[in-house]
Amino acid sequence: MNADVNPEPIMQLGLAFWGSKTLLSAVELGLFTELAKGPRDADELRSVLGLHERSARDFFDALVALGMLDRDGEQYRNTPSTDLFLDRTKPSYLGGMLEMSNARLYPFWGSLTEGLRTGQLQNEAKTGGDFFGVLYQDPDRLSQFLHAMTGISMGAAHAIAEKFPWHRYKTVIDIGAAEGCVPVQVALRHDHLTGGGFDLPAVEPIFSKYVEAFGLSSRLSFHAGDFFADEIPSADVLIMGHILHDWALDEKMTLLGKAYAALPSDGSLIVYETLIDDDRRQNAFGLLMSLNMLIETPGGFDYTGADCSSWMRKVGFRETYVEHLVGPDSMVVGIK
Amino acid sequence: MNADVNPEPIMQLGLAFWGSKTLLSAVELGLFTELAKGPRDADELRSVLGLHERSARDFFDALVALGMLDRDGEQYRNTPSTDLFLDRTKPSYLGGMLEMSNARLYPFWGSLTEGLRTGQLQNEAKTGGDFFGVLYQDPDRLSQFLHAMTGISMGAAHAIAEKFPWHRYKTVIDIGAAEGCVPVQVALRHDHLTGGGFDLPAVEPIFSKYVEAFGLSSRLSFHAGDFFADEIPSADVLIMGHILHDWALDEKMTLLGKAYAALPSDGSLIVYETLIDDDRRQNAFGLLMSLNMLIETPGGFDYTGADCSSWMRKVGFRETYVEHLVGPDSMVVGIK
Numbered sequence: 001m002n003a004d005v006n007p008e009p010i011m012q013l014g015l016a017f018w019g020s021k022t023l024l025s026a027v028e029l030g031l032f033t034e035l036a037k038g039p040r041d042a043d044e045l046r047s048v049l050g051l052h053e054r055s056a057r058d059f060f061d062a063l064v065a066l067g068m069l070d071r072d073g074e075q076y077r078n079t080p081s082t083d084l085f086l087d088r089t090k091p092s093y094l095g096g097m098l099e100m101s102n103a104r105l106y107p108f109w110g111s112l113t114e115g116l117r118t119g120q121l122q123n124e125a126k127t128g129g130d131f132f133g134v135l136y137q138d139p140d141r142l143s144q145f146l147h148a149m150t151g152i153s154m155g156a157a158h159a160i161a162e163k164f165p166w167h168r169y170k171t172v173i174d175i176g177a178a179e180g181c182v183p184v185q186v187a188l189r190h191d192h193l194t195g196g197g198f199d200l201p202a203v204e205p206i207f208s209k210y211v212e213a214f215g216l217s218s219r220l221s222f223h224a225g226d227f228f229a230d231e232i233p234s235a236d237v238l239i240m241g242h243i244l245h246d247w248a249l250d251e252k253m254t255l256l257g258k259a260y261a262a263l264p265s266d267g268s269l270i271v272y273e274t275l276i277d278d279d280r281r282q283n284a285f286g287l288l289m290s291l292n293m294l295i296e297t298p299g300g301f302d303y304t305g306a307d308c309s310s311w312m313r314k315v316g317f318r319e320t321y322v323e324h325l326v327g328p329d330s331m332v333v334g335i336k
Numbered sequence: 337m338n339a340d341v342n343p344e345p346i347m348q349l350g351l352a353f354w355g356s357k358t359l360l361s362a363v364e365l366g367l368f369t370e371l372a373k374g375p376r377d378a379d380e381l382r383s384v385l386g387l388h389e390r391s392a393r394d395f396f397d398a399l400v401a402l403g404m405l406d407r408d409g410e411q412y413r414n415t416p417s418t419d420l421f422l423d424r425t426k427p428s429y430l431g432g433m434l435e436m437s438n439a440r441l442y443p444f445w446g447s448l449t450e451g452l453r454t455g456q457l458q459n460e461a462k463t464g465g466d467f468f469g470v471l472y473q474d475p476d477r478l479s480q481f482l483h484a485m486t487g488i489s490m491g492a493a494h495a496i497a498e499k500f501p502w503h504r505y506k507t508v509i510d511i512g513a514a515e516g517c518v519p520v521q522v523a524l525r526h527d528h529l530t531g532g533g534f535d536l537p538a539v540e541p542i543f544s545k546y547v548e549a550f551g552l553s554s555r556l557s558f559h560a561g562d563f564f565a566d567e568i569p570s571a572d573v574l575i576m577g578h579i580l581h582d583w584a585l586d587e588k589m590t591l592l593g594k595a596y597a598a599l600p601s602d603g604s605l606i607v608y609e610t611l612i613d614d615d616r617r618q619n620a621f622g623l624l625m626s627l628n629m630l631i632e633t634p635g636g637f638d639y640t641g642a643d644c645s646s647w648m649r650k651v652g653f654r655e656t657y658v659e660h661l662v663g664p665d666s667m668v669v670g671i672k
Contacts, residue, residue: 010422014359014437015441020349020356022624023350055455058630058638062624065616065623081342081345097347098350105353107443112357117388119391287394288358291395302394
């Protein structure tokens, strides 16, 4: 059989949900949090996680084969990466996104075909639910969720702090700031900057607590509002991270226009996102993120750097450029 | 950040179900069957598949980025592999397994955590359904299903025809033969062999039609029966492919014992399976297949070559060896 014509990559992709769901169940069960306390053999680990004996060893060894656990003799332990990122007790935990994927996205993606046929979202809203509405009314769950968002933004936050020419600017506000991950990293790295974050009123105590933990309360403050109903606050640099892809094109243009209006002359807007490559054939994750917007939003979609640059120029930005940040994330910078 | 401590492989695995479900939806929609007729641009393809315009291009381009489609300019076309294996009109189609995964396994794997906690299967049977019972009463659906099994057995069938020392034997019967994929490939390659397949009575017309299509009706015949309730027919070589993993250990031992009893002295049993590596740390697919047995069966599990060899020796086989076939499949041979 021709080496290029091989059913294995097809079957591996078609059944890739097996490995994916195995990791999601491990996060749900707190397996990595447990092993962060120290190595355990299969019986101990099974017992502490409350698993039936039938398949526990297959589950643990599958995680070894998937590169998510190490095993020395009979002792299972976390890898350096899973110990840092999947132990709930560490500030570097980013399992929140995976917990949410396990509980919500995995089942909702089950109706991808219906979404593709109808163009309609496939989450709780299809049956009258309102995940985000309920979330924002429950301070504890909101706090967990926003902390999960910090987890997935941290890599981009470090890269933005490093790569953007901050010495040219004095103030920065993150639009849709959540806990304030990005302004905190930027402020920690650049002593001359002040600013803060803009988000819905329910976010304020969570933002303030996070910022205070870094000793930055005197430099970063919270601006409460709704970015469609209210004006966007002004600063030399505005940031929108993983925000624009939630919205349809007319709403994207509205948000870009409001950012342009709020900026001073020579001010900059940083949009960062899992940008699709301009030729739309390399960055599978960006394209799949766009399908996730089909599942999760009425009209959202992801886009290329070229798309975003053209929208920015249409609302008035005089100059734009695209720069890779880290992993699947890149930024588009618009200069007024 | 240390290159070895990187959240990306974790997030890629945790969200791998996105790409997996995208391929499964494409198979469900018959996308590859449509493109096998010739290249189409996004609008034509969207229209013929009945997709909404919102996300169709993201869907097609995600399949390009995942390596499942090619795109020249605006024209989408199948890759050589997807054209051969995912066009329903070709005899090489193996999308049947993916159609079944899309309709059944994807949602059932959603309750993996419950399965791990309880040790109970998580398919239709959990709510009183009986997928296989219903399947075997519907000749058309049974025919489609058994043809899908041929698709996933074809690689192993070629390898078994090539690698086993068939010149030492005159007769072969495949236990749980389905359409008869393996005995057909073995008989096509080795003119001196006769034999056939053993399966439930409902399979007979499907087996006979398949064998006749290869002009092998005079050499391969069907033996009807239930391998627990009835005797296993005798031949120099018996084959059990993707059968033993469906069953609990005591049932596995019963089947191995019946095969041993049915063989003549110096006869051989070939067991082939997505064998787990003996150290249980490399073959993720075999370990995940074992978790699939948790989802699908009351007591089934996958196993290593060493496991199977030890069981074979326990029921009386004097010699055993393990040999890789193709992809994730290996065979364990027991000699009486």
